Amino acid sequence: MLRPHPAVLRRLVDEYEALLSAAESASAPAEPGPRARDLAYTLCVSTGTRDIGRALEAAHRWLATAPAPARETAALAT
Secondary structure, three states: OOOOOHHHHHHHHHHHHHHHHHHHHOOOOOOOOHHHHHHHHHHHHHHOOOOHHHHHHHHHHHHHHOOOOOOOHHHHHO
């Protein structure tokens, strides 16, 4: 199975979890918005799962074993 690039997967997870956190801290529980649904779908497709909970588990597992991102050459020049 193909795996998404760790940086892309990290962005998806971070954005989904930020939206989830914001929704949980709201005073009234609400249905997930369209962006949260889109992110959930993309995470499920990216991880080969059908449930967002399992998708997040898989994504966190993959990210934990992903190689460290390469440093940018511009950062090395300074």
